[in-house]
Amino acid sequence: MVNRGVPEKREGTGEEAEISASQRGESRDYVLDEQVGFILRQVQQRHAALFTTRVGGDLTPTQWAVLAKLAEVGGMSQNLLGRQTAMDNVTIKGVVERLVKRGLLVTRRDPADPRRFSISLSPAGSAVYAERVGPAREVTRETLEPLDSEERDALLRLLSKLR
Incomplete structure (x- = not known):
């Protein structure tokens, strides 16, 4: 009553x-517990906690995304790097500046367009990537561990559709 x-x-x-x-x-x-945004946030928080523990607290997930994308495809402009890592211009600028300051990235004038800079991994950045890619893979594995193989594939396929 x-x-x-x-x-x-x-x-x-x-x-x-x-x-x-x-x-x-x-x-x-x-019902909050049934809302996709709330569930995604909880899963992301769990994933971020695993990332900090396994990959290291000195690299944020956004910084790792930059290192991983550059290791995957090579040097590119800051604008393209931001698009490739789903970061807005302000965020990618700050991430790149911090990683350059730490000596993990280098910038060079783009020979094709002198107004533009190309960003790539420095030797130290390549070493950090090589050292932490295994733990990063483990974070993904551990995040998806409650799911069987078919469920993992389905989840990744469905999440990709929502991007």
Whole structure:
């Protein structure tokens, strides 16, 4: 039974507060635990925690994405690198600046267009990539571990459709 408008004492707080019907769990038309964004965020948080533990706290997932993409395809412009790693211009600029400062990336003028710089891994960046690609693979494996092979393939296929 709902006592609308009647203050109800909240357990353990010593405070009196009015609790609406939706706060009592009477509204089931929007259940947070069933929302795709909430579920994706929880999975991402688990994945990020694994990443920090396995790959190292000195590299963020966005920094790792830059190193991994450059190791995969080679040097490219900052603009293209941002698009390839799903980062906006401000984010990719900051990530590149931090990685250059750490000596993991180098920038060179693009011979085809002197107004543009090409970004690539430095020897130190290549070494960091080589050292951490195994743990990064392990993070992916561990994130997907609760799923069987068919479920993993289906999940990755479906998530790719949502990009």
